[in-house]
Structure formats: structure tokens, C-alpha cells
Amino acid sequence: MAFSLFRKREDTVDYVIERTCKNCGQVFQGRFCNRCGEKVIDREDRSFSKLAESILNAFTFLEGKFWRSFKMMFASPGQLSANIRDGVQVPYMKLVGLFFVANFFYFLFPVFDTFNSSLYSQFYQQDHSHLVQSMVRDHLKSTGVDVKAFTDAYNAHTATISKLLVVVLVFIFSIPLSIVNFSKKNLYFDHLQFSFEFHAFQMLVSSVLLPSLLKWVIHFAQSWFQADWSVLLSDSFYSNLSLVIFGYFFMRAERTFYGHGWVVSLLKGVVLAYLVFFSWKVYRLVLFLATFWTM
Ligand SMILES: [Zn+2]
DSSP states (O other), X not given: OOOOSSOOOOOOOOSSSEEEOTTTOOEEESSBOTXXXXXXOOGGGGSHXXXXXXHHHHHHHHHHHXXXXXXXXXXXXXXXXXXXXXXXXXXXXXXXXXXXXXXXXXXXXXXXXXXXOOHHHHXXXXXXXXXXXXXXXXXXXXXXXXXXXXXXXXXXXXXXXXXXXXXXXXXXXXXXXXXXXXXXXXXXXXXXXXXXXXXXXXXXXXXXXXHHXXXXXXXXXXXXXXXXXXXXXXXXXXXXXXXXXXXXXXXXXXHHTTOOOHHHHHHHHHHHHHHHHHHHHHHXXXXXXXXXXXX
């Protein structure tokens, strides 16, 4: 709900007279230009109380949209994307905006370095590690740079770059997503919106909510049963848990957004959850190349 400290004034706009838009020149009737959306400004719009009101509205309005979108993303995966496709956008935050809010949280609490990969990890733990090894060795040989100095510089640079590059992941994932769900009904834009919704969900879950919950469970087990449950935050357990959560999201969204029945949704949900891990692999290769070439 919009917050209003001030009593609602009577609407004094003349809806009949024709006006010329000061912004685009369109001739129209009413309070807003029907071509560019510019608002007709009267003396009251420039009063101090109006300014104070709009500052308050800016906060509460954003908050209202954020929470409404956030809750919907969990209660009904795929519904936000479906709303955009079907033309109901005003009550919700734009998915790109939601993604960047999630992104902000991720970089505030980086529990796992999923989207930021050290030189060690690139050099030894990836499918493309042989490529990394030969490129780095050639580089060190030709420039004579010391290994330790290169590693430090690389790690610092890749941490910075990954903050800008993580949005690339949304585009990488949108490709297998639009192949798995190919139909004439949906445009590439729709799949891309859905990819933004999933990545907003995924970042909030895997960077904020799930690690906090697991830390709390580990702490609880430690203090009540003297049990060591730190395995819950190990890479392998966490990956499997993420797979289940992503599978759940996709299964629901396949029904809501793509309109499939339960059986098809179940199958596609499993496939998409695995494709998330595949898109991370591609992303890490892109991250390596982007870091290496811009150092
Ligand atoms: Zn206009």
C-alpha cells in the first residue's frame, strides 16, 4: 500500500481540455501523456509537502514491490515471469531489478565462491583446466612474471571482474533453457525473463537464506547434542541440496510459466537443475578468459 501522511486532495485536473506534451509534443487529454508517459505538472506538484510525500513513497513503494515479488518467487516459482509475459507488471519489481538486489546480497555475504573462481580452482579443478594451464604457462614463460605475483594479481582481478560478469550467467543459462522449452508461444525475451527470475531466486537462496539456515542448524547441533554437523556446509552436500532446491523451483515453474503437466514438468525440472551446473562450468571458462585477457 502506498504510504500517505497527507490527506488526499481533490483531483483538480481538467480531463477534457487538450494539452500538448512538454516532453514529446503529443496532443492528449488527462493527467499523463499517452505517448511518453510524462505527467502534467501543476503548482501543487511543486509544493514542499508533495516532495516530502514522494520521498516517503519512494521507500515504502519499493519495499512493497520488493516483498511482494520476493514472496511470490517462493510461493509460486515462474509466476513473476508469467506476469510480465501476460502484461501485469505494475504491482511487482522488474525481474532485472530483483536480480541485482539478489546480486548485491551475494556480494555482501559471499559464503561460497560459486561465481568467483580462484586461479587454483581454474588451474586444477575445472573441465577446461588443461587450457588454463597451457595459457598461464605460456604467459609466464613469455613475460618472465613470477608465479606468486601472477597468482595474487589474478585472484584480485578475477574477484572484481566476477561482480560485473555474473549477469552473463543469466544469458548463458537462457540458451539451454530456451532449447528445452522451445515453443512458438514464447519469445527469447520470455525465456530470458525467466532466467532472471531463477537467478534472483538462486542467489538469494544459495547466498543468504540457505547458508544462514545451515549455520544455525550446525550451531544448534553443536550446542545441544555436542554433534559436529559441519558436513552440511561441505561442497558436496551443499551441491546436492542445491540440486534438489533448483529441481523443485523448475518443476513448479514448468507448470506455472510453461504450462506443462506434472510428468513433463518433473522431467524438465530435473534436466534444468543439471543444466544449471553445466552453465556454471561455461561461466567459469568465460570468467577465466575475461580475467586473463584484461589483466
Ligand atoms: Zn509525451
